[in-house]
Amino acid sequence: MELTPIIKRLKKNIPFCITATICLLLLIGVSLGIYAKETTEEKKAEEKITIIVDAGHGGIDPGKVSETGVKEKDLNLAIATKVAARLEKYGYNVIMTRTGDASLAEMGAKNQKRSDMDNRIKLINDTKPACLLCIHQNSYTDPAIHGAQVFYQNLSAEGQLLAQTIQSRLISEVEPENKREAKPGDSYYILKKSSCTSVIVECGFLSNPEETIKLSDEAYQDLLVKAICAGLNDYYMPEKNNEADDTSEEDTIQNPLDIFRKNKTNEE
Numbered sequence: 001m002e003l004t005p006i007i008k009r010l011k012k013n014i015p016f017c018i019t020a021t022i023c024l025l026l027l028i029g030v031s032l033g034i035y036a037k038e039t040t041e042e043k044k045a046e047e048k049i050t051i052i053v054d055a056g057h058g059g060i061d062p063g064k065v066s067e068t069g070v071k072e073k074d075l076n077l078a079i080a081t082k083v084a085a086r087l088e089k090y091g092y093n094v095i096m097t098r099t100g101d102a103s104l105a106e107m108g109a110k111n112q113k114r115s116d117m118d119n120r121i122k123l124i125n126d127t128k129p130a131c132l133l134c135i136h137q138n139s140y141t142d143p144a145i146h147g148a149q150v151f152y153q154n155l156s157a158e159g160q161l162l163a164q165t166i167q168s169r170l171i172s173e174v175e176p177e178n179k180r181e182a183k184p185g186d187s188y189y190i191l192k193k194s195s196c197t198s199v200i201v202e203c204g205f206l207s208n209p210e211e212t213i214k215l216s217d218e219a220y221q222d223l224l225v226k227a228i229c230a231g232l233n234d235y236y237m238p239e240k241n242n243e244a245d246d247t248s249e250e251d252t253i254q255n256p257l258d259i260f261r262k263n264k265t266n267e268e
């Protein structure tokens, strides 16, 4: 057998072989690159810390109602929505239990309140978030009582620490004269039933007329929201509190505390 013609033919095809190999290698490289990018993006989404933000009450359940007719459910939703937006900008994966004025109760359920609570708890325990953050407003028989307070699951060390970081931010950034401390909330059904680290922020007292006015003020709400989110960051991502604050549009206009103080002086 004569080898020369075969070698000659191979020699002739060398440029084609090289081009084909390069193309094949490039194709493999690109595919591997796309795969790697997809897996890192999937991983990033999985790595996000999931927080459930729960606006208390809603629908036929107004929660506490102030003497002037301010409903707790409306303040809870306004504050919870702002908290959720801010946490999302910090990079958390946020889920809200409600985004409108509706409870989670089944249509036709005899006990609407229980059905609402059970569905909230089902959502929480199915999602298995890092934490549950409930937003509520307080009330008491003595109208002089005021101030934000955070409650946590009894005997939960994580819950206690998270409640403490949020409480101390609420004191330092909103109301330095507030002497309240984070406390275990034994009587809260949602704290008893939820299987993750859970805290309830009682933002203020609707039984206190002055505090009711403050809680209805958007600039004051923004102060509360900033403090609550900073407290969550202190626990989960402290580095976020050192980043330049570009998390909300109003911040670039004016400091919410200044707006609140200005509104207050204008009223007086």
Ligand SMILES: [Zn+2]
Pocket: 056, 057, 063, 064, 072, 136, 137
């Ligand atoms: Zn409530």
